[in-house]
Structures are given as C-alpha cells and as structure tokens.
Amino acid sequence: MFxxxxxxxxxxxLSSMVGRALNYLLVPFYTKIFAPEAFxxxxxxxxxxxxxxxxxxxxxxxxxxxxxxKDSLQKDTIYNVSLSAILASSVLxxxxxxxxxxxxxxxxxxxxxxxxxxxxxxxxxxDAIVAIPFARLRLEGKAAYFAGAKLSNIILNISLNFVLLxxxxxxxxxxxxxxxxxxxxxxxxxIANAMLIPILYQSFLVFRFKLDLHILKPMLQYAYPLLFxxxxxxxxxxxxxxxxxxxxxxxxxxxxxxxxxxxxxxACYKLSIFMSLAIQAFRYASEPFFxxxxxxxxxxxxxxxxxxxxxxxxxxxxxxxxxxxxSLQFILRQASYxxxxxxxxxxxxxxxxxxxxxxxxxxxxxTDKTYFGTTLTFVGAGITLVxxxxxxxxxxxxxxxxxxLICYASIAALSYYFGNKYFPVPYKIGNALLYIGVAVLxxxxxxxxxxxxQWLGFFVANLFLLPFVVLVYLKERKSNIQx
Numbered sequence: 001m002f003x004x005x006x007x008x009x010x011x012x013x014l015s016s017m018v019g020r021a022l023n024y025l026l027v028p029f030y031t032k033i034f035a036p037e038a039f040x041x042x043x044x045x046x047x048x049x050x051x052x053x054x055x056x057x058x059x060x061x062x063x064x065x066x067x068x069x070k071d072s073l074q075k076d077t078i079y080n081v082s083l084s085a086i087l088a089s090s091v092l093x094x095x096x097x098x099x100x101x102x103x104x105x106x107x108x109x110x111x112x113x114x115x116x117x118x119x120x121x122x123x124x125x126x127d128a129i130v131a132i133p134f135a136r137l138r139l140e141g142k143a144a145y146f147a148g149a150k151l152s153n154i155i156l157n158i159s160l161n162f163v164l165l166x167x168x169x170x171x172x173x174x175x176x177x178x179x180x181x182x183x184x185x186x187x188x189x190x191i192a193n194a195m196l197i198p199i200l201y202q203s204f205l206v207f208r209f210k211l212d213l214h215i216l217k218p219m220l221q222y223a224y225p226l227l228f229x230x231x232x233x234x235x236x237x238x239x240x241x242x243x244x245x246x247x248x249x250x251x252x253x254x255x256x257x258x259x260x261x262x263x264x265x266x267a268c269y270k271l272s273i274f275m276s277l278a279i280q281a282f283r284y285a286s287e288p289f290f291x292x293x294x295x296x297x298x299x300x301x302x303x304x305x306x307x308x309x310x311x312x313x314x315x316x317x318x319x320x321x322x323x324x325x326x327s328l329q330f331i332l333r334q335a336s337y338x339x340x341x342x343x344x345x346x347x348x349x350x351x352x353x354x355x356x357x358x359x360x361x362x363x364x365x366x367t368d369k370t371y372f373g374t375t376l377t378f379v380g381a382g383i384t385l386v387x388x389x390x391x392x393x394x395x396x397x398x399x400x401x402x403x404x405l406i407c408y409a410s411i412a413a414l415s416y417y418f419g420n421k422y423f424p425v426p427y428k429i430g431n432a433l434l435y436i437g438v439a440v441l442x443x444x445x446x447x448x449x450x451x452x453x454q455w456l457g458f459f460v461a462n463l464f465l466l467p468f469v470v471l472v473y474l475k476e477r478k479s480n481i482q483x
C-alpha cells in the first residue's frame with residue numbers, strides 16, 4: 001500500500017513539475033515575440049483567470065473527494081451530481097461572460113479585444129468541467145492516465161503557441177494567422193483545453209446528468225467555505241499583477257506604460273519558478289511522509305530536521321540563482337524586460353518563506369485544526385492587500401514584490417507561533433534565520449563587485465557560494481559532534 005502511494009505521489013508530482021518546467025519554456029519565447037506591453041495583457045488576464053477558476057469550480061473538486069470517500073456506495077451518483085452541478089454552473093457563468101464580453105473588455109481598457117474575454121470564458125468553462133473527471137482519475141488511482149492527460153494538454157498548448165506565433169507567420173504571412181497576436185496565447189490554451197474532453201472520454205461516457213438537490217445541498221454547504229478560502233489564496237498568489245495596473249501612477253517609469261510595467265513584472269516573476277519547483281517537489285514528497293510518521297514518538301524531532309535541511313537547500317537555491325542573475329537574465333530575450341530583475345531576489349525569498357510555511361503547516365494538519373490554515377490564508381490576503389495598496393504607488397513593481405515577501409514571511413511567523421502552542425516542534429529557528437540572513441548578505445555584497453568580463457564575472461560571482469557552503473559545513477559538523 002505504501003509503495004503504491006509513493007509511486008502515485010511520484011507520478012502526480014512529476015506531471016506537475018514537468019508541466020511547470022515545460023510551461024517555463026514559453027517565457028523566453030513570449031519575451032522574444034511580444035513587447036512588454038503585449039505581455040502585460042497576458043500577465044493581467046491570466047491573473048484574472050486564476051481568480052475565476054476558483055469561482056467556476058467553487059470547491060467542488062475537493063467536495064467530490066470528500067463525499068465519494070464518505071459514501072463509497074453512492075460514488076457514481078456523487079460523480080454524476082458533482083459534474084452536473086459544475087456543468088450547469090459553467091454554462092451559466094460562461095454565458096454571462098460571453099454576454100458581457102464587451103463591457104468587461106471596456107472596463108479593462110481592451111475595447112478592441114473583446115474576443116479575448118469570449119475565449120477566456122470558454123477556457124474557464126472547460127477547465128471547470130474537466131476538473132471532476134480528473135478528480136475521478138485520482139480517486140480511482142489512475143495516476144498514469146492523470147499524468148498523461150495533464151502533460152498532453154501542456155505539450156499541445158506549447159506546440160500550438162509555436163505554430164500560431166512562429167510557424168504560420170513565417171511560412172504563411174498572408175494568411176488569417178499571418179501576424180503574431182497576443183490573442184493567440186489564449187486561443188492555443190482554448191484549443192488544448194478542448195482536446196482534454198476526448199482525452200477524458202471514458203469519464204464522460206459513464207456520466208449521466210443528475211441534479212439531485214437532496215445530495216447537492218450538503219455538498220454545496222461543504223464547498224462554499226472552500227470557495228472563499230480559494231479566493232483568499234488567489235489574493236496572495238496573483239493579486240499583485242492585477243493591482244499593479246490599477247495602482248501604478250502614470251509615467252512612474254519614464255517611457256514605459258503601466259501595462260508594459262505589468263508585463264515586465266510578470267516576466268521577471270517567472271524567474272522565481274526555480275524556487276517554486278523545489279517547493280512543489282518538497283510538498284509532494286513531504287505530506288505523505290509527515291502523515292505516515294505522525295504516530296512516531298520521535299516525529300517532532302524528525303520534522304525539525306526536515307525543516308532544517310529544507311531551509312539550507314532553499315537558501316542555497318536562493319543564493320545560486322541571485323548570484324547568477326547576470327547569466328539567467330538572458331532567458332528574458334528583450335532587454336526591456338531585464339529592467340525589472342530587481343524583483344527576482346525578493347520574490348525568491350518570498351517563495352522560500354512560503355516553503356517554510358508549508359513545512360510549519362504540519363501542526364494544524366496533524367492536530368485537525370485546519371481552520372487555522374483558513375485563518376492564516378485570510379490574514380495573508382489582508383496583508384497582501386494592505387501592502388500592495390501602500391507600496392505599489394511609491395515603489396512600483398518592487399512594492400508588489402515586497403508585499404508578497406511580507407505576506408509569506410508573516411504567515412510563516414504566525415504559523416510558527418501558534419504551532420508552538422498546539423504542537424511543539426524543536427525547530428532550529430536561530431540557525432534557519434542565520435542561513436537565510438547570510439545568503440541575503442552574500443547576495444547584497446556581490447552586487448558591489450562589478451566585473452566587465454562575462455566569464456570572469458561568472459566565476460567571481462559563484463565564489464560567493466563558498467562562504468555559505470563553509471558555514472553550513474562547520475555548523476553541521478559541530479552539531480553532529482555534539483550529538
């Protein structure tokens with residue numbers, strides 16, 4: 001059983017991480033094809049898509065898991081009711097977006113691109129409809145099928161981007177798709193999503209439309225708190241990209257429009273994916289690990305050691321990426337995007353603290369006090385709002401980055417405080433802060449070393465890794481001797 005869990009976890013984790021890594025290939029592609037202002041449209045609209053995805057699914061995926069496992073005899077009925085509810089609501093919400101596409105486009109200052117809102121409506125509807133069949137695959141333990149479908153969708157999306165934005169314009173410049181357009185990013189997404197329906201045909205073949213209010217009512221009661229929690233989580237994750245356009249004063253960046261600033265921030269934000277991938281991998285591996293050892297009397301010491309080495313590894317990743325930004329910056333193909341590179345160290349550090357928070361969250365999961373997780377998510381949303389409104393007008397996109405850092409550092413600190421009361425774990429907080437602090441100090445000092453030769457600069461920059469490695473070696477060696 002445990003071996004099966006590990007293999008399934010690896011497949012789910014691999015599909016997610018490989019998928020995100022493949023999507024990352026679009027960053028140099030988009031930053032070569034599009035000017036920052038055009039990429040600003042992509043950045044902003046995908047932030048809205050993230051929010052609306054939560055509305056379109058309204059917690060029904062998790063609700064389906066809960067009710068199917070609670071009453072296995074009715075799992076087929078629950079599947080039918082869940083998918084029927086999502087299907088009905090998606091058609092309704094999608095139709096509303098289609099009807100009001102032009103007013104929405106006007107409000108977003110995309111009056112001539114109302115078709116984008118129509119395509120987004122279809123993307124959101126399909127995303128929501130396939131969520132329940134994907135959940136069914138996970139419930140039935142069909143991890144390979146799940147991973148294959150997810151990866152097929154991503155590969156098709158990337159391929160369509162290349163076809164629509166490069167191949168056709170290069171080979172058929174006089175055709176309808178002969179000129180690259182930012183809208184094709186969303187069209188590629190829409191076509192790739194639509195292909196998920198035949199890929200998941202087996203799940204749709206067994207589906208029977210059924211809206212049984214006797215079953216649906218308790219499901220909706222269970223789901224609606226998840227909707228609000230999901231929206232609060234999206235505030236923490238993507239609201240900065242929406243507020244940046246609204247709060248950034250005109251001409252804050254000379255010669256750069258507000259929308260172009262959003263595009264620059266969105267592109268530079270992508271460079272923090274290196275830390276995100278490490279944290280994602282850790283989450284897939286750690287959650288089953290933590291729960292499997294929860295009854296062990298030495299579990300708190302084990303959790304503390306995991307956190308200790310997690311911080312060391314992530315601090316090293318932070319240090320390595322920041323020291324090599326001069327090389328990595330060329331992922332952003334146009335020089336105009338590189339003006340925002342200052343946000344990258346801040347966002348990497350923010351993601352490091354998010355990873356620390358995921359580590360610390362074990363206490364409320366193991367003590368069944370998951371309402372603390374909801375509370376902390378809402379607190380984080382409040383912090384995000386306050387600091388975005390405060391910092392963006394005076395610091396631009398650096399303010400948005402700092403707001404993200406303050407949010408994640410704050411919820412990590414609060415989780416540590418309450419966890420110490422309800423589930424004490426002997427975390428080495430002093431050591432963790434020391435390692436993070438030294439990494440930040442080394443990055444700061446390296447900025448004062450200016451070398452014109454590219455290869456010599458690369459070599460000297462990476463010499464700043466040595467003090468960190470030596471510090472870790474000496475402290476951990478001393479700690480092992482004392483033990």
